[in-house]
Amino acid sequence: MTKLTTVQLKAPYLILIGDITDATYAKTGLGIVQWQSDRVAGQLRFAGCEVELGVPDMSVAEAVKAGVKSLIIGVAPIGGEVPDSWWASIEEAARAGMDIVCGLHIKLADFPAVVAAAEASGARLIDVRSPPANLPVGTGIKRSGKRVLMVGTDCAIGKKYSALALHQSMREAGMNSTFRATGQTGIMLAGEGLPIDAVVADFIAGAAEVISPDNDDDHWDVIEGQGSLFHPGYSGVSLGLLHGSQPDGFVLCHDATRKVLSGWEHFDLPTIQDCIDQHVVMGQRTNPAIRCVGISVNTSKLPAQERADYLARLSEETGLPCVDPLIDGCGAIVEYIKQVYL
């Protein structure tokens, strides 16, 4: 039986965002601050960095004095590498005894100076994006229990946030649910999961099947999504996750003002209706009853007085509950799920 990746991180954390210029790629750091701010002591930024996690700036030396236990690499750039100029700080933290936590495609063990520093101090090097061995190939055989998968019109568009918010709203409504992490930040938050985009391509759907195993009939797995079916770089991950998750329902995640793919500006975002339709058509292969159960929209860049109108109009057009989870929570989606399935 394949086991999920498990991690147990020691708080408090210092979150490294270095000198990134686009907040989209600080999503690991932002996710941890949003959901576990009580575990975060500060952020480590280099001169001129204008991205901001909303926690105190702190050098490695200051973090040592403040009792920080882990340095988390808080970014997820395209391709998953760390800029060369960051390694001196990572090595300094490891030498000072902080665990180094990395969710990128690189492996900390491949950086000898960091390995040596960690060995000398007793710090741990924790690669969160290491899939377990012996993953199975997906079977597509129907599993018991219910599943809802986050999907998106783009990457970095709120799928993880929406999953956590929906899980929270389900719990508040007295439902039996589990958040299922499929990416590095989700795994850091949940303490377990499986980094679906880091598995060997033949095993994507099989890994997704491991993530949401058989369960009680009234149990809901709330599955973090990855990528987008319409993304020229990452669509394979998204389709394998869709087929392997065999979701009963999916929540479409969107940004109200995004017109082109983030970092792939030569591609328009798909329309919401196309996105819903294609997920239904493709998802029916492993769950004929699949349907969209709500739309989760980041409306933060809309003028405040336009947000409610935007969501109301979208809800009228689609016949689905439409929420900004940061403002409204996901109660409306939970109500819709209860009406459809209970």
Add this chain to the structure above:
Amino acid sequence: MTKLTTVQLKAPYLILIGDITDATYAKTGLGIVQWQSDRVAGQLRFAGCEVELGVPDMSVAEAVKAGVKSLIIGVAPIGGEVPDSWWASIEEAARAGMDIVCGLHIKLADFPAVVAAAEASGARLIDVRSPPANLPVGTGIKRSGKRVLMVGTDCAIGKKYSALALHQSMREAGMNSTFRATGQTGIMLAGEGLPIDAVVADFIAGAAEVISPDNDDDHWDVIEGQGSLFHPGYSGVSLGLLHGSQPDGFVLCHDATRKVLSGWEHFDLPTIQDCIDQHVVMGQRTNPAIRCVGISVNTSKLPAQERADYLARLSEETGLPCVDPLIDGCGAIVEYIKQVYL
């Protein structure tokens, strides 16, 4: 610049198919015998094996006497592992100085007895399914030259054979084409390629972009397909390959008598029309002009007198050239491509 995987195998070959019971999984061995029979000395089968490559049976000792230079593991089982009982023969061949060639997900280097035997004799251990390092993420940016991708209603349904046959027909018609291998057998035959199903999931489309780079306007890459968009285990590989290949045309590969997925008998095959339609809809994301340019059908299990009728009826229904490449070649598809694109 990422380089393709290259292999240079020494003939003659002994092909190991052991005791498999389903010819579908001997596709590596069958492919080599079909396309490079002059390089094959024999097959190594265990007692009771009824699968047959159509070449002489040969033990390792007999192969040594016959001057065999390489033992090729000729099977591709689900999940990509070798049965425990086969390793003694592999070790014996390595000890006798034969190169061991493996296209599975396992790595020969992980089997100490084989490594020791090869070191002692000077034999090479060649893992064909090892993707190159530093693969890029797919960009979706339009490349020059033309591309035709094989797709299928199922796995193991003739995609590699169709690509090789179409490439051959294009050459005979005086066109400028290259066969692009995406799987282990194709790489063994072509001497280079990239095992698309063995790359890390985030890099599937990027790997596909490396496989068919910019080229002359009149050049055709004939790209071996993998899996199926409708396969519950492997669809992620297929969609990433589709998006990364940005094909101008695709050839749909099918088996006239197959009703359910091979090895996944709880799934019906998709209909040919659904399969064409979904590839067009999804493929338009990276090539808006994508279209189906032909259907390649394995009719070997139809009664001989029904074959022509079957293909004629299918051609009438779809308006596309329909061939059994083993019987008819792919000339009709080449003619259609010339009409559409030249």
